[in-house]
Every structure is written in C-alpha cells, then in structure tokens.
Amino acid sequence: MENKAVKSTAIPTAIPEAETRPGRTRSPRTQLDPERWVMAAIDVLARDGIAGLRVEVLAKRCGVTKGSFYWHFKDRQALFDAVLAHWKRGRIRDIEKTTAVTPGAERERLNYVIEVYGASRNRKGMEIELAIRDWARHDASAAAIVESVDLYRLECTRKLFVATGMTDAEAKSRSLLLYACVFGLSLMHYNPFDDNLPNLKQRIAERIVAD
Amino acid sequence: MENKAVKSTAIPTAIPEAETRPGRTRSPRTQLDPERWVMAAIDVLARDGIAGLRVEVLAKRCGVTKGSFYWHFKDRQALFDAVLAHWKRGRIRDIEKTTAVTPGAERERLNYVIEVYGASRNRKGMEIELAIRDWARHDASAAAIVESVDLYRLECTRKLFVATGMTDAEAKSRSLLLYACVFGLSLMHYNPFDDNLPNLKQRIAERIVAD
DNA sequence: CAATGACCATACTGTGTCGTATGGAAAAGC
C-alpha cells in the first residue's frame, strides 16, 4: 500500500534501450491488441515452426514481457487458435481473389495460380503454409483448419478446370495434382537438378492445365 | 538358466517391468549400440518431429537412462548426424531397388514408384520424410542430405522417363512433377474431396507418366 | 482530483531438458 518512493528513479524521457525495450514502447502509447500478437506469432511460426512459438520469445519480439501476453490470451493454446483462425480467413480471401475469373480466361487463371504459389516473392506465405501443415501432423485443430482450406482451394480450381471443358472427375484430379505439385515443389531441394528451372516449371504447369 | 533368486522374485520367465524399465533391460545382456539408438530416434522423429527428439525421451523409450546415450554419442547433434546418414543410406538403397528395371518396363516401373509412395502401408516412411523435410527448413545439414537424396531420386526417374522416349528436358520436368506430387499429396488433407479417391489418383498417375 | 480499469513489469513456482561428473556392475583380457 505505502508507496516507497518509487523504486524506478529517474529515466525521465531518454530511451534506455532504444529498441525492443520491455520497459516502455517507443511510441508514447503503443498498446498491443490480440491482432498484433497474432501477426508476430505468424512471423515466428514461419521461421521456427510451432515448436518455436513460445510465449516469452514472442513477448520479447513484441518488446514486452509475457505479463502482457497473458492479459490478451488465456494461455498458449488460445494464441494457437487465434493464429489458425486468422490464417484460415486470409487464405479463403486469397483464394477467392486468385480464382475470380471472367468467363473464357479460366486457363490463364489456373496458370496464374501455379505461378503465384511458385513465386519467390511470397516465400513467406509458403513458409507459413509448410509450418502449419507440419503442425497439422500432430495437432487435430490445425489439421481441421488445413483440411477446410484445402477443400476450399480444391473446389475453386475444380470449377476452373470444369469451365475449360473437363469432366468433373478429371477436373478434380487436376485440382489435386495442381496443389500437390505446388506444395511438393516447395518441399524439395532440387536446385542443381537443372540450369534452366523456369523451363522445367513451365513444362510442369502445361502438364497440369493443358488438355 | 538357473533362476538365481535375484531381487526379481518370482516371474521367472515373465518380463519384470513388462516394458521401459531403466534398472535392467529385460534380456540378460541387451547392450545398445549406436544403431539401436538411431532406429529408436527415427521412430521418435516420425512421431514428434525433430523438436520432439529429446535425449531423455529417447532413453526412456530404449529402457535406459541418458547416461547410456552420452556414452554412445558425443551430444545430441551427433545423434542427428547419425540419423541423417542412416536415412540417406536407406533412401539410396530403396531408390536403386525401386527404379531397377528390365528394358521395356520403364513405364510400369514409374507407376510402381508412384504407387509405392502413395501406399498407406508405408505411412511410416512418409512420416519420416516429412519430418526430415521440415527439419531441413531450419537446419543446413539436414537440407544438404535432403538435397542429395532428391537429386538422386530425380536422376533415377529421369532415366526411366528418357527410356520411354522423352526428351531430356521433358523427362526432367516429369521427374520433378512426380516427386512433387507424391510429397505434396501426403502433405494435404483432402479426404472428403471425393468418394472415389483411387480413381483420382489413377488419373493423376497417368497424367504424370503418360505421353 | 480521486477512482476505476486497461495494460504491462516483476517475481515466483514447477517442470522439462542438455550436458557433466562420478560410481557401479558386468564382461573381457591377463
């Protein structure tokens, strides 16, 4: 009760640690919300996988201590659930945007889907994909999210294939082939296999979408 | 063979602790060698990933304490290296066996490769694959092993495709497509997508190996 | 200005793990 003269004397305006300081964030009022925590969590997840997603590591990355974390989240699992929900929403939005098409341009759209996933510019997105899929190998909730996203993706591309004149069964097999190939390629280490990889990838894309 | 009335009274032939007993292994003289440790390590790796491959967990699984582990291995990394070396040897042997072929039967052999990897009977082997590939995302030594195995596999199937009359570039692209699809499929969760999955897989296989 | 609540720091307990040090028991060598 009795304030004993405030132990933390001085340090009025000067920033002690300049960055990543648990004491005080640089902005006068930078409060964290669950959204910020989830963003940072996805960053860590992409880098270190689900096993590396620890509360104290994440807190340090946010410039606070875990006292803040346990204010916004019940426990570690609550963060996991939030991460999965956020990822699922983002993927659904992305799929809808990527597979939206004007009639007649379905084939180009399918090629675009392949190109987007193989592009190095969103290596980050693929790292998240792989981390979550590895997570799903041991966690039922993650597996359920992955399944819902996979089914949504497969369904969207199936429609595109059907629009190019394929039977439903063939369209389904092409959808599976497309995504399996995309994820599989990002899982392999084949760099020295050929000195003209774009050529090989072009052939693969044609094999997936062409008649 | 005489029951020498040791502490383990009664239960002459029965196993005292039934399993996982640190005190004494069930067999009178069951000494562990590095090979046994590596086997158990691969089991744990397939189940819990590289993050779950802990020394004490592994020791308990072997029915001993970690004092035994550190006699056979310098540290945890030494076990990791042994696991990677063992896995690589096994994969190389398996690839050579799987892609060995009598001239004229190359196409069947390629279909067999696809079928083998997609078979549920060696789910264990695929779990190891995925665990090691996830491991390779953060570890350079694992990545190097994966790359060498991938290149060897790609080269073996490339020869098969060439033998069916394809150009070298086309054969290379088919090789990539084959393995990417195989690993990608084992990474996805598409079970409710269709009620006749074998049919879809058959179509995919044909798309990969046919002209 | 006082009181309340949102937000975060600090300290603490408990657990799991790596690696080391050391001793003990069985087997092999003499």
Added chain:
DNA sequence: GCTTTTCCATACGACACAGTATGGTCATTG
C-alpha cells in the same frame, strides 16, 4: 584369481519455458 574396459545409473548444475500472483503506471471518467 585380478585388472581393465565396456556400458549404464545416479546425482547435479544450468537454463528455458508455462503459467500465476501481484503490484505499478498510465489514461479515462465522474
């Protein structure tokens, strides 16, 4: 027989982490 080597148990220190308890510091509100 005795000694040495092999193989493992036990005990220990150090650290990282999850989660809790508690108090402090703001901003907002009356």
